[in-house]
Amino acid sequence: MIVRLVIAECSVDYAGRLSAHLPMARRLILVKADGSVSIHADDRAYKPLNWMSPPCTLTIDTAPEPLEGDLAEVIQRWQVRNTAGELLQISITAVHHDSSHELGVDPGLQKDGVEAHLQELLAANPDTFGDGWSLVRREYPTAIGPVDLLCRNADGMHVAVEVKRRGEIDGVEQLTRYLELLNRDPLLSPVRGVFAAQAIKPQAKVLAADRGISCVVVDYDALRGIDNPEDRLF
Structure with missing residues (x-):
């Protein structure tokens, strides 16, 4: 390269x-x-x-x-x-x-253990984002790198999901670039975006809303089955 x-x-x-x-x-x-x-x-x-x-x-x-x-x-x-x-x-x-x-062949970004496992869990449980959701593919390729998850929602619309452990502005910018490319593909368009993380900073939420991207805060422990929210007192 x-x-x-x-x-x-x-x-x-x-x-x-x-x-x-x-x-x-x-x-x-x-x-x-x-x-x-x-x-x-x-x-x-x-x-x-x-x-x-x-x-x-x-x-x-x-x-x-x-x-x-x-x-x-x-x-x-x-x-x-x-x-x-x-x-x-x-x-x-x-x-x-x-x-x-x-520059040679780049090995790509290596996600930390929690972030990689979070992506894997969400791929196995796409209904985390809503009833009727299904996974199309993990690591969906684009010209600038793979989208973490490409899903379909209950209406059959494609949704690109970017998964982070901590949701910050750079993650929203990354997803914005993916969406720009995906929406040029007539077989996929229109493609919505979802920014999923264990915690999302307020600035990232504001930028995501401005870009028409939905934010979803996910519970890592609940996805792993070791923390049931219904068992909590508060």
């Missing part, structure tokens, strides 16, 4: 379900082996300023014609298009660094 890192003076325009513009500034452009392209600033932790998820195609014009709004000489214009017709256009006026690196 080869990843390309470019640090450049650039402006970015996105046209698709909405329009967005990033004015000229020095940024990191990341091109991954899966075809994804993302633009990063020196903040926001891991989250890009803008991106295009695979499948998409990248074309680079090294002698572009100036466009209306170009305030400096553009030496490269990148155009990233996906199958939905969305366009991410990067106009570069100077390149400070451009390198490619072989």
Whole structure:
């Protein structure tokens, strides 16, 4: 797997379900082996300023014609298009660094014992999320990694479930990216999202609600059959 890192003076325009513009500034452009392209600033932790998820195609014009709004000489214009017709256009006026690196095969994220077992228990008990739910597949593959659980609810709608021991904002962001890809598949769409964890932080609940994702707090001990809520006094 080869990843390309470019640090450049650039402006970015996105046209698709909405329009967005990033004015000229020095940024990191990341091109991954899966075809994804993302633009990063020196903040926001891991989250890009803008991106295009695979499948998409990248074309680079090294002698572009100036466009209306170009305030400096553009030496490269990148155009990233996906199958939905969305366009991410990067106009570069100077390149400070451009390198490619072989990362090799990644072994993937290893869940801790509790989180892995929690996923296994929920796969065996999909009715935890509601009557009539059924499991389609554990570790359902996508271009950016596997979804923990793909289920069907009582209405036959597909639901992607992300399972965490502690539910935080990064888990919601992860599920959002999965949903974006899954909903491009006409055989699956529409796909809802459920964020399941033993405890979910308030900020994660707010973000999930904004993204239309349901939050479910699950009882690990009850799923293991060692704690019956009906036997509790309080």
